[in-house]
Amino acid sequence: SQPVSDGDGRYSPAVRQLATAHGLDLSHVKGTGTGGRVTKKDVQEFIAETGGLAASPP
Amino acid sequence: MAETECDVVVIGAGPGGYAAAFQAADLGLRTVVVDQEAQPGGVCLLRGCIPSKALLHAARVISEAEDARAWGIEFDKPRVDLETLRRRVKTIIAKLTKGVQALAGSRKVELIQARATFKDKTTLSLNGSGGSRELTFAHAILATGSRPVVPGSLAIDDPRVMDSTGALDLPDVPARLLVVGGGYIGLELGTVYHALRSEVTVVEALPRLLNGADLDLIRPLQQRMERRFKAIKLETKVDKLESRKDGIAATLAGSGGSTTEVFDRVLVAVGRRPNTEQLGLETTKVALTAKGFVQVDRQLRTAEPAIFAIGDVAGEPMLAHKATHEGLIAARVIAGQQTAFDATAVPAVVFTDPEIAWCGLTEEAAKAAGQAVTVTKFPWLASGRATTLGRNDGLTKLILDKESGRVLGVGICGVGAGELIAEGVLAVEMGAVAEDVAASIHPHPTLSETVMEAAEAFHGYPTHLYSKR
């Protein structure tokens, strides 16, 4: 899938850890936080919806 | 619209007013500030935050020097020269007030010393030492602040009965000081006079000190004050004050009945009232709330569209940083920016010893609202840094959303809590979750680690705390 966030890396520690744990590429996750920031909840919902399909190749 | 003499006039040069004026000028507006005082700075600078904190710094030095005995550093009691201390505080105030003047000058903000009253919704009349004049404006920002309340029963005509302004003047160090009111102003000034060797008695009508702060945060402070002050009497009212030769006789009515005690001075610090009178507000559509504050919307606009109100006069919490923040917003709105007050966490700090600071949701407020929160706590007993300071009397707590762990509020009691709360405010404002705070590396050994360790308690155990679940 296409990246939906500009991937400027403004991810909080909790978001980064969750992405690491699930091998996710965060640029696929749409942010709903202030200024379009990806929140932990966004990542959790993304995982629930996709089953972590957007996992980045290692 | 007729040409006005200025784009914005700000009435009151306190931390709300001058911040608003500077912001307005920085955004290109012709700005005038009117204040009746000779020096800008408002209550905060002249008789509030600044002098009280300067005196509290002196108090802290005195009390730390006492505590140093246990470290093998023995000081004799200091000689206190009240005149030098007063002068020092005045010098600090003068320095800051000159700074505000200089900043106004370089921004081309005109400062006028006069008392302002509205003549109508576009005209002020200004009464200064040089006579009166009128000033037309496109927008006005009301930043007239607040003043101490002295209830009728305590308003006796004796200079030994003081409000906070009188107490900050340090007329002398009374052997016996009665502080009426267990809010932050009373406790801070009580701390100052205690360090200067007054015997301090605090009375508070409510069953608790510092209404608004969580009780567990108050406990370490209360315990220390109970050891140092003569007495803290809760659920006690001062029924009457009477001038006597040997002091002020105070009739204290508590659950155990009524007693009369004599004090050398009395500080009445029971509350503050917004300055809304004799402003000619009746010539405008400006409306007041039930509590007597000027009614404003989230853009700080009053019922009169061209008139804004900020700071103490515009509502609780009556704190300088709230005033400043509102001032910035009001100026931006006037300059045409789409913005509004949307801070979720206004911090409050009590600069006692230890300090108490909190922001966002309190545990008690969450409970009252039936909100599902998890409260995690890290007692300073387990803090290495607190131990090196000999000050384990503290507590750090987080109020977290039960499900997501989002930081909704932070409360801290302990030395330096007023500085530590800044991280808490940022966490709340950024929508941080407990893990974010826990994963941010806090330097060792610092008191800020207690915030991190409290956050660690949400998912697991903090390194330095363990309790069976």
Added chain:
Amino acid sequence: MAETECDVVVIGAGPGGYAAAFQAADLGLRTVVVDQEAQPGGVCLLRGCIPSKALLHAARVISEAEDARAWGIEFDKPRVDLETLRRRVKTIIAKLTKGVQALAGSRKVELIQARATFKDKTTLSLNGSGGSRELTFAHAILATGSRPVVPGSLAIDDPRVMDSTGALDLPDVPARLLVVGGGYIGLELGTVYHALRSEVTVVEALPRLLNGADLDLIRPLQQRMERRFKAIKLETKVDKLESRKDGIAATLAGSGGSTTEVFDRVLVAVGRRPNTEQLGLETTKVALTAKGFVQVDRQLRTAEPAIFAIGDVAGEPMLAHKATHEGLIAARVIAGQQTAFDATAVPAVVFTDPEIAWCGLTEEAAKAAGQAVTVTKFPWLASGRATTLGRNDGLTKLILDKESGRVLGVGICGVGAGELIAEGVLAVEMGAVAEDVAASIHPHPTLSETVMEAAEAFHGYPTHLYSKR
């Protein structure tokens, strides 16, 4: 895999090791910690962070009491009882080390006092006072820390030449102290001895103190130290130390030639070296970096898959909180969690007077990397709180991404900087932009406002600062 006696053995009970062990136990692993010392806590607790900060607290009380003269609070010079001071520090250490023991006990982490060496990649041999034994493990975490380096030319056999451990023992207060090394350990201990009335000379081979911190942050500290210390000699090397009856003669070689001065004691604080020797690492695949640290990946795994390394032994920065954080990560990885070290900002604090603290990108590093940053600064001269403390000698700066305003680094010099930096770390980790920090309401009057005002400078002017652009 054969059954091992434990899931994890941690070698070294410093802030890295015990944090790792506690986390491992909390995650259900059978955990053992081995340390050769009788008390857990490592360098940090026994002869590093904790004793140095306790002594620095005493130093601060002494120096604030001196400064209080200007406030009309006059203290006579304190009587310093070194024995009580030493005992106080020992009591603090004992309290904390007992705390670590108790936490280990309640978590069922076994603490073994022994020297550990690898026999092979799954077996340690432990040599303790009670003899030797072997211990098989599924995973090992190497947390053996570091020790002071004393260069050969300075390693003379005279107890008056001390390393940091010796200086922390406070053998006496030398009239003339030479501190070799202008890093944080030398400056902190120099501050302690100065407060206790030593005449302090600092020599540093580099042209600057505190390599790694931005120069503008160092300036306020250096200026104060230059007023208080006897001398700070940069670009100066100690060529030779010689024992004499009347002291240690030091040959100092600087740009202006070579001189010999006599000191009563010399503190050598020029660096620390990781403890990688005599560990039997050659029986494993564990590899070292060019600088002699154990080589690890982002999961803290060495070249030997079952062996991890954390803390000082695993690389710079050699700081306790880095050790602790790595310890937590290593334990989680061993427990099967998918995680890795990904902190962007490890803070560093120099607990001198004033303090210096920074995190994330420094201005100098940004320049060296050609990174497009905007640096905003707020001098403490303009801070109300600093003025009430009489401590305007400070600076707060933000290193911001030029385009987005994202906070990449924060640097602070001033009293209490070590606590203030926590907000900076959170800002960097959360990906905050300048506006986020500016819009967070910072309580007034506090030093934390300087962070907010520095942030305000990105888009406009801070309220309390104005400079033509």
